[in-house]
Amino acid sequence: MSTVTATPPTTTSPASRSHRPAKRPSWLRRSWDRHWYAWAMVAPVVVVLSVLIIYPLVRGVFLSFTNLTEANQLAEICTKSITGSESCKANPEAWHMVGFDNYVDVLSGKVGQFWQWLGVTLIWTIGCVVFHYTIGLGLAVMLNRPMWGRGVYRVLLILPWAVPAFVSAFAWKFMFNEKFGLFNALLTKVGLDPVEWFSDWKTSLLTAILTNIWLGVPFMMVALLGGMQTIPTEQYEAAEIDGASPWQRFVSITLPGLRSVSMTVILLGTIWTFNMFPVIFLVTQGQPAGQTEILVTGSFRAAFEGIRNYSLASTYGVLILSILLVFSVFYRRMLRKQGEVW
Template sequence: MRPTLQNAGSPAGTSVPATTASPRGPRGDAVSRRPSTAHRWAALAFIAPLLAYLVIFYAYPLYRNVELSLHDYTPRAFVQGNADFVGFTNFLDVVSSQAFGLAIRNTLVFTLVSILAQYTIGLALAVFFYRNFRLSGVLRAMFLIPWLLPLIVSASTWSWMLNSDSGIVNSVLGAFGIGQINWLTSPQWALTSVIIANIWLGIPFNLVILYAGLQNIPAELYEAASLDGADAWQQFRRITLPLLRPVSAITILLGLIYTLKVVDVVWIMTSGGPGNASTTLAIWSYRRAFGTGQPDFSQAAAVGNLLIVIALVFGFVYLHLQRRQERS
């Protein structure tokens, strides 16, 4: 039988059901239940693999890279572990080098042109395939091939296609009366060659992400705009672009971070040459560490840290714009 309590403010003999009182603090508010020790250990066990992954593959390599750039690591000192501390000398040597200005310019041109072309072509293809015609699935799968191929295969293929003597590109241009172009060995064309190859490699990523973003736009908006008399360009400008803004922002940010650190494609095609014509910061760092017979790990790490700072700056700019958009 359910227990009852006598109600002091009610007539005699009446009673109300008893309720279990929750614990109260000194100020009368309810005391929240703290998680038990077992729950804390369980939560720590779940987060431990992620923390270990971040420490091993992110925090420690970043620490080692900073430590390398602040010491004078010759190959002998690298083995013996007795490198001298030189502070920011390696950074000053990198910034004052004659190759620094050209590497910065090449990095900006390579990154900005690649990102702009990849996004524009990827968006155009995403809008094209959004119509779901008969062979759209097959064609979309074919456009993913550059993304699935190993980078060494793709770069080697482009090196063969752009070969000055036996490349298919010069053969096609020759059929139209255009003379031979030294794509990979001319300072005028070397950077253009690696940009073309990198654009081809990055289009599938933009296509997949932007196509997924288009899938989330309600079709009713296009139907309503069509009833209001909006043509295809007005629908694209007034509906597609504004609603794709968050997806476009993260696509451009990820593409930017990836393009800043591209090494394999450029190294296989031109090795940063001829001279420094196609040398970016990433190629310069790799060349200082592994591309010569006299590796300079400290300056290579200093260039790598500059790349990290540039990527962080763009990341913070993206977060700032994202928060500003959320507030508005």
């Protein structure tokens, strides 16, 4: 997963080095002779990906231009007559192409609250990723030095990762319970008024973000810790001799050394958080009144509660995917500019 930055193993294969401009027809042949086993090895995955991802993706994009719902999906309506014979006639309300209507409806706010959900999603994603990264980095720096009890700390800090996300979501919802939850009990104990967490969108979103921070820090910590251990010690020793302070060593050795890992985990973390389903779905449940839905949960509810609206779900899907694709392209371009290519 975090191997995006791995450079292609150049020394490994004897293959594909010499693309001499030979006679035309033999290129394919030679390429086949040289690479057939590599292709054979990736074939199962490619087949599975095309059947399960590429086809549904194409189909999903297509559906977003139709008005297909659970109610109008039949092309024919068949009625049984008394004699038992079946007569079928075309469904006058059958689904059909509607062009960009779905996109217009969604983006103009006629259906659902796209812009509000997008706003919440951005707060959610940025809030979570920033805290994931900074807390993860802080803990990783602390764990990356010799000290007593390091193994114990590490195991305890990774523990939240071992808990299935839906269980953590339930656990935090339990602690934020407005009547008897832990946080309100503590607030009452110190003489403050209990907070009705889920009746204001800000506190409601806060509970979800706190839950997700708790969930996501271990991954960042582990990835960054692994990255730190590949930084050569000599660099630290040299800096030490030159009299660099711990802070200077952190800024000019640790951070640059972590750059490629950081870029990868931030990109992945952003994508994952953007599409994080269970935490919002279970912790805030969109309360109050759907104001804390993020795009993924909001579109799920809009499309799958009541009559299932397949075309609407696909429209949202295409929009979410486009946002993430645009983000990744810009992200990569930014990295390229700074001389990093993968």
